[in-house]
Amino acid sequence: MCNKGSKYNSSNKGQDNLDTLAQLVTFPCNHLENSPLIVQDKDQINLQKRARAKAFTNSFLFDLIDLKSPLTKSYWNTFHCSKTILQEGKRISSRYCNNRWCLTCNRIRTAKMINGYQATIETFKDPRFVTLTIPNVKAKYLRDTIDLMNQVLREIQRSLKKTHNIQIRALRKYECTYNAERNDYHPHFHFILDELGVANLLVKYWVKKNVGADVKGQDITKADDTSLIELCKYFTKVIAKDNDYNPKALDIMFRAVRGKRTFQPIGIKKDVSEDIEEIQSQEIEFKPPQEQIWGYEADAYDWVSADGELFSEYSPTVKDLSVINKVYDSTKPK
DSSP, rough: OOOOOOOGGGGTTOOOOOOOOOOSSSHHHGGGGSSSOOHHHOOHHHHHHHHHHHHHHHHHHHHHHHHTTTHHHHHHHHTTTTTTEEEEEEEEEEOOOOOOOOOHHHHHHHHHHHHHHHHHHTSSSSSSEEEEEOOOOOGHHHHHHHHHHHHHHHHHHHHHHHHHHHOEEEEEEEEEETTHHHHHHEEEEEEEESSSHHHHHHHHHHHHSSTTOOOOOOOOEEOOHHHHHHSSSSSSOSOOOSSOOOHHHHHHHHHHHOOOEEEESSSSSSOOOOOOEEEEOOOOOSOOSSEEEEETTTTEEEETTTTTTSSOOOOOOHHHHHHOOOOOOOOOOO
């Protein structure tokens, strides 16, 4: 446990504790767990992960702000997300933006969803992980396509109930990816369903009701211990496997789901909300009790006190820095 924080010196930016063996995550929302961190205190490790998520978010956020999108105000709210940590004794508190592109909030959201639904999934007889797809669409059709997908799914639920007396029990999540070569979008659903027979019927009806949908494009696999984690991840990968992304394409996907639910329980109790409370607080042990304001400094990748003490003492790995400092291609999708 560390009780005396390191000092921040801007001249040492990115030079300390660079672990070249660290694995770069391609989906920072969840996989911050994979990065070796320098202390063992649980609270400090979690706050280092939060600092890392904020650094990753800042790496693409200003590209989104520069678009002058209808979401610009919301993007600025993300800039201020968890920007200040107020410490009162052992308790710290901060404000959160609750936006879907914010990797800081997504870490909290993912943990909430997993903790809230894991017990329910464990009651499923023969859980299956199902992917339902449709042909890719251009940007101007994306929002309407999402509405149509939801409508078709409701029709299938009614058909299964009426024809087969089946009530679907599942967790459902909407996802979308961007195809840069084709300049189009791939909206799709993921499910964890309670048994194989229902999964097969769902795929059968989905292909029947969606013009152009191919049986080969759908997928059913046996759910395992990682399936719920996969389902609860963010609805689109902000940073792809090649460490690249397109801010204009992201903005199109974010605007398409504005005001829509991306995660939904079907036939089971809704135990958890996707929303993140605006203000959250917790008690910590790795810092001495004190009255302190910690402000986030991008150059330090951490929150810093007025006298230069680092709060979480997160040090980016070499691969972290390759993402944080990367200049992205912002070619405009049509």
